[in-house]
Amino acid sequence: MSLRSLVKFWNEFFFAEQSPVPVALFRILYGILVIATLGLLHSDWLDWYGVDGWLSLPTALKLEPGHRLNLFTILPQSNAWVEALFWVALVSAVLLMLGLFTRINSILVFIFLTSLHQRNLYITHGGDTFLRLAGFFLIFAPAGAALSLDSLIRIRRGIESPGIQARSPWAQRMIQLQLSLLYLVTFLSKIKGAPWLQGTALFYVYHLDEFRRFPLPAWFFRPAVLKLGSWSALALEFSLGVLIWVKEFRYVLLALGLLFHLWLEYSLNIPLFQWDILTAYILFIDGDDLLDSMSGVRRHVFGRASGFPL
């Protein structure tokens, strides 16, 4: 490969304009997930982030030192402000989902999520981390260019034509790369451990009481099945990390990844984790394919195409 072809590949990959529909749909689902995350936290909000909660702000700052983007450190130390932060974050996530003042709200949602994580990092799981990272790159994406109130307003005012305006996908690519890196790093971390290579890892995972959700069939616990499961997880994580970029494999791998995460959703109690990850699969679907399936769904549900500008 010559340097010239490398530069060409780079430019095409990050800057060849494409439909913003996948990233717009991702924005909607992302907003829903942030709302759901906040909703699930609400009953214990002050227990986790309040002044008299499980973790005081001075301890949090001592354990995680350094300058950090954390609204809790600049707000007055009172539960009223902590409560207020919840409601502002919720409103911002709703507006992001709707696509109103999209850019501003994507920035606000990222700042809120980062602040929550910085305030109490010890209750977050990988899904939360992925939401935070995807939120960072979403700030730079044309997330309000379609399926948004912003776009509707621009069309009504005659600033924009009703058709889809192609956009540079570099920020979307960064979220895609972040997702594939997530799988690849998980794979690389796992192959360092003997239980994954020996195929006994799932024996431990599925005997941890804290993760149990729905009952599992007895055959699943047979050593051969657990071994096959451990190795299949490794193979799939490697594939979703590397082979997902090969166009011919992409949709097959996305389907397998979907089944994999649905199985984990059924069998392990880590609320929203699987959905946080699965949402980003949308970004790997071709814009035209996504439009066709959305039109199909609309026809099926409403019997006709709606007038909403895509």
Added chain:
Amino acid sequence: MTMQRAAHKQEATLTRDEFALWYRADATSEPKGSFAEKAKRSVIHLFIASHLVAIAFWCVPLDSPLIPLCRDLVRPYFLWAGLFQSWDMFAPIPKGANTDIEAMLRYGDGSQKTWIFPRVEQMSLKEKLFKERYRKFADNLQRDELDELLPDAARRIARLNSSPGHPVRTVILVRRISFIVPRANGIYIAEPWDSHILLGYGVRPEDLK
């Protein structure tokens, strides 16, 4: 099909075709616009390249002396911007034991009580959705490197279990553990529970305010 829909569909199709033509002709070229546009594109190139390299060095678990150097270099920015990350769920070795936390409480009048930290496995399906964070927090409370979490937790438990006339005076946090042992035939038999003390904390009056 309404006129409006037909027109919309035609417009969308034409736009797509135009994109395809434009794609082949111009997609890989640099912007031909103003200096400002070129400068903006250059900044984006730099942003993408630096973030890709930094994120890869931050989280790829390879043993190379270069990796800690790069991590140290980007650490201030990653910590500030919230780009820090680790992807090691159940890796490299899954947790090999069931654990939980209890608190032995001694009150001012000499009475005692055992308080059990919320256990997700004993919750209903709905509760599990809302209270899963307790699982993660309990796991972190047991990590040696996070010992500093324990006094805050002890104070919180004291507050939860005190009343003005009946204050908690001592909190002893106890970790209970039952190892998961794989057997040749694949059968799981729960091992007996062991206990050990994580922290003994003398509650001060100001802790209860």
